[in-house]
Amino acid sequence: MAGGGTAGAQRRAWLTAALLSVALLVAPLLVWLFLPRPAPVMPARPEPAPAELSRPEPEVSAPKEAEVVAAAPPPEPPPPRETVVASAGPVRGVVLDPEGRPSAGAVVRCREPPGASASTDAEGRFELPPEADGCEATAEQAPFGDAEPTRVAAGGDNVLRLLAAGGIAGEVVDESGRPVEAYLLAIESFVPAGTADRGSVNGRARKVLDPAGAFQWGDLAPGRYVLAASAAGRPPARSPSVDVEAGRVTRGVRIVLPQGATLRGRVVDAASGEPVVEAQVELDSVTSSGANAISLVLTDANGDYELEGVPASGPFSVRVRHDAYVSKIVPGLDARGAGSARADIELRPLGDDGSREELTGIGAMLSVSPGGVVIADVVEGGPAALAGLARGDVIVRIDGESAADLPLSDCIQRLRGAPGTRVTVGVEREGRALDVTMRRDVVVR
Template identity: 45%
Template structure:
């Protein structure tokens, strides 16, 4: 030992004791250290994100900022347990949360009888159904609902029945309801079976389903078959041509918007399908009755949409022609916002809000230059993506022909990784008008007093009735600092709000 001191020997037993204490302390603090150092895996999402909203990625059906929402962290949690009348857990019970005739979500109970749902905000009726009976509970409009206990009951005289399609196959998750009393309702199981309370005896009941439409009414009777038949699916046939009537041999058909015969505007299961036909013909079958608007995408051309098409059960809507124009080009240079240096490898494409999106894209070269063909000759949005930079959606207008505009991108950091300019609201489909799904706190829509559920009835003094979410998105977007006037419907009131578009980051 330095300094001439005497080293004192420590007995091995004491040494081992201190070593053990050190290990115990390390194990005690290990979870805390892991919690601090290891990220949770959840992205930072503003607390007031749309209830079912994500910025539209090419692979998702949800849309950007002013568009129809997709899942985010603002979805709430509903959990519980299903028991039989002997307090035993019921495995495989069907759990469905309904808001009127619209399904908000469904699940099945696990072996321990428990279930978990992640759903949007909104009041609904939660129903548990199994061979042992049914149970239901009303779910409040907001907040998590945890540890519900649903006890199945099967009263004497319950009305049993089945919902089937045109081929006689059971239809799962169809909503069955009595016309005179909406409280008498049920959701079908996987085999199409349902059970209504005894009070439904003699009622006129119908079934509805997003992919099958609404059935004719059937009188319920105790001990009867109570078979409800869904209408046969319809078809749409047509052609895709250019402005001179010449057929395109290869194209993609999608559904731009859909309004069911019952008035709902939920999207059907079918979304997009590719066709290769020298004569430009297409046929889409298995369609629920309602009114459709189709979109057509052809490589190198801007997307186009059809007129409104009425489809009835078992019928074929013929002679639909979708004209895809030549469009124009959009070119420019992409640079780093801080350094001004050109960025190579940026993907440029039409944003998915442009009539269901487009297959057209371009990539910047070593000088940051790009040319995107097949853009609409009018207002549109372009999305710029690069692994090292924030996504940016830019609102543009090519009404006067070929468009040239440079774009700068900001580096990704710890904050939001997407930016655009707009009013700061998400939109969803409504019965007659597109509606506000949610507003971004502090954004233009929030400052202007817009609320979830408001109807977008006019945009800059032009009627918005019948417009799709995508149509409204393009009209509400615009350059930062520009203004847009929205006529809002709220209950029986109508009023105008002028909003100044701002940069929105998510």
């Protein structure tokens, strides 16, 4: 009995285990069959690219919008040349001396077109404004010669090289060929190499003391020079044109100083006729450089004076000054090859009209420009102004003779003269030639 009960209990336990196993297998199947199924997971559909979207047709009720879309704005015109140049930036470069070293303090300027200029720094470098792009530039610095004109460009490797200096060597003698031991030597005129323009006459002068009358002037920029020499009792005389080349000394230059004449006379008060004491009498505009070894003289107690060393021939002028009188320039004097000449002079006392100087001529002030001798100004109401001459006119002829090679001092002397005498002046103005004949007159300024 006991063994049968045990076997029945084992069968019941095995049956229970079998039923539990079946339940575990059937339960998931029932859940899958009777519960609602989730929506299938689909991959996201890509959005169509904007280019693939069809463009909507324009609405008929909005014609203005259609016109605006259809009418594209006109293309902008290209910027003006100035804007293009400005965008290129400044023009930079360097100036070198003849040995290839940077040259500080050199002046760089545009020749064609003119206008822009700059100075080099301690390293020889310069900077021109953007509008200088493409200009023809040169550089200058004493005592060297000007650099060869060079086209410069923004962003380019711009190098300007100064030319080596040259020199002039020679002697000063009298009319017999004997050396003049003591004299004053000056640069009368200068034309830089490579140009027809005249350089400025700066009045550089030096005293020379040499038993043989010899001189040597170095540190000269290449170009064409005229020198002037003068000595006590000998009026200034000029050398022939001298060509100076870079790095070379031009030798064999000779200047002949002839003996001058003596100008005598008396200076008196124009109103009373009384002598003017201690009036200064001196040569005027005898050289273009202003260098002149003929010292001024003073009138004595009788108003008399003697000025030694005036030109023995050809017209010359003297200037007479006194603090209480209007200064007077007396033109057209000529010793005519004689040893002496005379000129008595009247001075007007200073008045309330403000005038300080009286002269006889055409009433024009002259100066040297790159194009030649030019009218710097005219006196209002003077012969030149009344004849229509104006500032900037370049003098090309005087009484039919070319003035192209005449120094400033010669032009001045030829335009001066006695009141009432005629002179014909040819000038060039803005490319046009103009000849004017006028009567010289007394001009007070």
